Amino acid sequence: xxxxxxxxxxxxxxxxxxxxxxxxxxRYYGQKGYQTIAPAWPHKNASPEALRNxxxxxxxxxxxxxxxxxxxxxxxxxxxEKPILIGHSIGGLIVQLLLQEGLGALGIAIHSVPPQxxxxxxxxxxxxxxxxxxxxxxxxxxxxxxxxxxxxxxxNGMSPDEQKExxxxxxxxxxxxxxxxxxxxxxxxxxxxxxxxxxxxxGSADHTIPASxxxxxxxxxxxxxxxxxYKEFEGRNHFVLxxxxxxxxxDYILEWIEKQAK
Numbered sequence: 001x002x003x004x005x006x007x008x009x010x011x012x013x014x015x016x017x018x019x020x021x022x023x024x025x026x027r028y029y030g031q032k033g034y035q036t037i038a039p040a041w042p043h044k045n046a047s048p049e050a051l052r053n054x055x056x057x058x059x060x061x062x063x064x065x066x067x068x069x070x071x072x073x074x075x076x077x078x079x080x081e082k083p084i085l086i087g088h089s090i091g092g093l094i095v096q097l098l099l100q101e102g103l104g105a106l107g108i109a110i111h112s113v114p115p116q117x118x119x120x121x122x123x124x125x126x127x128x129x130x131x132x133x134x135x136x137x138x139x140x141x142x143x144x145x146x147x148x149x150x151x152x153x154x155x156n157g158m159s160p161d162e163q164k165e166x167x168x169x170x171x172x173x174x175x176x177x178x179x180x181x182x183x184x185x186x187x188x189x190x191x192x193x194x195x196x197x198x199x200x201x202x203g204s205a206d207h208t209i210p211a212s213x214x215x216x217x218x219x220x221x222x223x224x225x226x227x228x229x230y231k232e233f234e235g236r237n238h239f240v241l242x243x244x245x246x247x248x249x250x251d252y253i254l255e256w257i258e259k260q261a262k
Contacts, residue, residue: 006081006082006083006084006105006106007033007034007035007081008034008035008036008037008079008080008081008083008084009029009034009035009036009037009083009084009085009086010036010037010038010039010072010075010076010079010083010084010085010086010104011025011026011036011037011038011086011087011091012038012072012085012086012087012088012091012092012094012095013038013040013041013087013088013091014087014088014089014090014091014092014113015089015090015132015174015175015178015179016089016132016145016153016154016171016172016174017048017154017170017171017172018040018044018047018048018051018170018172019038019039019040019041019044020047020048020169020170021088021170021241021242022036022038022241023038024241024242024246025086025241025246025250026038028247028250029250029254032254034084037075039071039072039075041063041068041071042059042063042067042068042071043057043059043060043062043063044060044172048168048169048170048171048172049168051172051173052144052171052172052173054173055142055144055173056140056141056142056173057142057173058140058141058142060142060172060173060174060175061139061140061141061142061175061176061177062175062177063175063177063178064175064177064178064181064186065090065178065181065182065184065186065187066181066186068094068178069094069097069098069186072094072098073098073101073103076098076103076104077103081105082103082104082105082196083104083105084104084105084106084107084108084257085098085099085103085104085106085107085108086107086108086110086253087107087108087109087110087112088110088111088112088240088241089110089111089112089113089208089209089238090113090178090179090182091109091110091112092108092109092110092111092112092113092200093109093112093113093114093115093182093187095107095108095109095112095198096109096112096115096189096198097115097187097189099195099196099198100189100190100193100195102196104196105196106196106197106198106199106257106260107195107196107197107198107199108198108199108200108201108253108256108257109198109199109200109201109214109217110201110240110241110249110253111201111202111203111206111208111209111214111236111238111240112200112209112214112217113182113187113209114182114209114213114214114216114217115187115188115189115191115217115220116182116183116184116185116186116187116188116189117188118213118216118217118220119183119213120210120212120213120216122210122212124207124208124210132145132174132176132179137176139176139177139180141176142173142174142175142176143173143174143175143176143179144171144172144173144174145171147163147164147167150163150166150167150171151163152207153207153208153238154166154171154208154237154238154239155167155237155238155239156205156207156237157205157235157237158237158239158243166239166242170242189220191220191221191223191224192223192224193224194224194225194226195221195224195226195228196226197226197227197228197229197260198221198226198227198228198229199228199229199230199231199253199256200214200217200218200228200229200230200231201214201230201231201232201233201249201252201253202214202215202230202231202232202233202236203232203233203234203235203236203237203238203240204232204233204234204235204236205235205236205237206236206237206238206240207237207238208238209238211232214230214232215230215232218230227260229256231252233245233248233249233252236249
């Protein structure tokens with residue numbers, strides 16, 4: 001008897017961008033018959049422009065990873081079925097943490113921030129992450145990427161006009177504390193434990209989360225005896241959700257989802 005895949009998808013947003021980054025994905029997956037939601041983070045239920053104008057925003061600055069995990073966990077538990085979880089960046093880390101708690105039927109982590117203990121000294125990673133970590137600056141103030149930082153950390157390889165349009169459409173201020181939390185025990189995964197099927201994807205051009213980090217993350221699951229797959233996409237930067245190639249990625253993920261039901 002063939003398993004029927006769940007038809008609800010929860011999109012989990014990463015840091016530095018509004019949840020409107022999923023709009024095209026939601027429309028596309030909706031056309032494929034899926035019910036989708038992309039809840040905003042706490043204190044971010046406004047347009048990116050309004051959130052930028054609120055910087056420095058003390059409420060956003062106070063966001064911590066454990067509370068954000070609870071925020072999504074409570075939403076998932078309220079659904080009538082275990083959903084498919086799709087997250088980007090810190091959202092990909094949250095997908096892994098929710099699967100660890102048995103809260104998803106399937107999980108897809110797109111260019112995921114790695115769990116605790118997975119690190120690299122690659123220059124692009126250190127350069128992209130130094131400002132958001134905000135060491136030696138007040139954690140009571142949000143961090144807002146400059147356009148120059150955005151060009152390097154998110155939209156490298158795109159035309160200046162595309163970079164500018166993406167910045168004004170999606171960029172928002174962020175909590176320095178939540179970025180710091182990703183290297184603490186709040187981001188700990190017990191890799192050897194069984195988990196629902198998980199797909200990790202990466203991009204060869206991602207400065208913020210180099211593909212080598214995502215591959216190292218994938219390899220950590222090798223003793224779990226659970227379905228864990230990995231795919232690196234050529235030319236994808238950290239703005240992968242909004243690149244012109246996004247539909248190719250979405251199709252690959254959809255094929256992977258439907259394969260799990262066979």
